[in-house]
Amino acid sequence: MEPKDLPANILDPNCPSRVIFQRIGDKWASLVIQVLGDGPVRFSELRKMVSVVTPKVLTQTLRALERDGLITRTVHAQVPPRVDYELTAVGESLLQPLSMLREWAESHVPTILEARDAYDDAQDEALLGSSN
Amino acid sequence: MEPKDLPANILDPNCPSRVIFQRIGDKWASLVIQVLGDGPVRFSELRKMVSVVTPKVLTQTLRALERDGLITRTVHAQVPPRVDYELTAVGESLLQPLSMLREWAESHVPTILEARDAYDDAQDEALLGSSN
DNA sequence: AGTCAAAGGTATCCAATGGATACTGATAGC
DNA sequence: GCTATCAGTATCCATTGGATACCTTTGACT
Numbered sequence: 261m262e263p264k265d266l267p268a269n270i271l272d273p274n275c276p277s278r279v280i281f282q283r284i285g286d287k288w289a290s291l292v293i294q295v296l297g298d299g300p301v302r303f304s305e306l307r308k309m310v311s312v313v314t315p316k317v318l319t320q321t322l323r324a325l326e327r328d329g330l331i332t333r334t335v336h337a338q339v340p341p342r343v344d345y346e347l348t349a350v351g352e353s354l355l356q357p358l359s360m361l362r363e364w365a366e367s368h369v370p371t372i373l374e375a376r377d378a379y380d381d382a383q384d385e386a387l388l389g390s391s392n
Numbered sequence: 393m394e395p396k397d398l399p400a401n402i403l404d405p406n407c408p409s410r411v412i413f414q415r416i417g418d419k420w421a422s423l424v425i426q427v428l429g430d431g432p433v434r435f436s437e438l439r440k441m442v443s444v445v446t447p448k449v450l451t452q453t454l455r456a457l458e459r460d461g462l463i464t465r466t467v468h469a470q471v472p473p474r475v476d477y478e479l480t481a482v483g484e485s486l487l488q489p490l491s492m493l494r495e496w497a498e499s500h501v502p503t504i505l506e507a508r509d510a511y512d513d514a515q516d517e518a519l520l521g522s523s524n
Numbered sequence: 525a526g527t528c529a530a531a532g533g534t535a536t537c538c539a540a541t542g543g544a545t546a547c548t549g550a551t552a553g554c
Numbered sequence: 555g556c557t558a559t560c561a562g563t564a565t566c567c568a569t570t571g572g573a574t575a576c577c578t579t580t581g582a583c584t
Contacts, residue, residue, distance in 0.1 A: 375460055
């Protein structure tokens with residue numbers, strides 16, 4: 261793993277690592293993975309915990325994660341049906357990098373909200389100035 | 393400690409940390425930040441390095457990052473114009489968490505591609521079986 | 525003088541994605 | 555029968571993303 265000649269490069273649009281990187285960055289996928297970090301969860305529970313996601317989009321997300329081997333889908337032959345989603349070993353290996361990002365996000369909330377307010381105020385002033 | 397009462401919680405749709413988390417997960421934003429990790433870059437260079445992004449979308453991405461205080465935009469009074477984008481201190485603090493994700497993505501490329509092939513093959517067989 | 529090129533974007537239009545809402549199918553319990 | 559539960563589909567519409575063309579300023583070239 262020499263950093264000199266990385267075999268995979270996210271900046272190359274033809275490199276599969278980029279596709280994978282963007283799957284992680286998917287709006288719902290990363291939340292689902294973090295929820296599954298505590299163990300298997302069924303579909304309806306996921307919907308409640310990863311609020312507010314519509315069933316169609318949650319299904320799409322879960323199928324994509326399953327396809328990439330990050331989660332498994334287990335159907336229990338019951339009525340009403342019970343379907344459990346669970347992290348694979350690969351999926352679990354994502355928990356740590358994701359939790360670092362999460363910690364970053366949670367700890368920088370105040371700073372970023374301040375920056376937004378300042379930026380928006382500046383925009384407002386610019387607009388007012390131009391109309392005078 | 394129940395996870396229900398975290399001060400900032402990504403799973404809460406009303407918590408700003410979620411919005412921020414999703415900005416990081418934006419398709420282009422995280423790539424831009426990683427490119428800017430080596431120092432300021434001008435617009436046209438960014439377009440080349442973060443290929444392939446259209447100017448409209450790159451502008452949207454940069455404006456959003458600027459609004460959140462992760463990058464600065466500096467216009468040099470020249471002709472032709474020169475505009476440099478540069479990470480702020482907050483933006484730089486994102487580099488480490490992002491590089492962990494990037495390393496994860498790059499190192500898991502083979503595993504995930506295999507999983508995809510296996511999944512797609514299984515889907516194909518299921519389709520063939522149902523049509524017989 | 526006229527024309528071209530460079531840089532950093534906008535403007536416009538169309539395709540893809542995301543989301544709201546309603547519905548399905550099997551069965552157990554009332 | 556009627557209803558409830560669960561895990562989704564089906565359908566439709568709004569938002570976003572992307573391709574392409576265009577704009578502006580000024581220096582260099584012809």
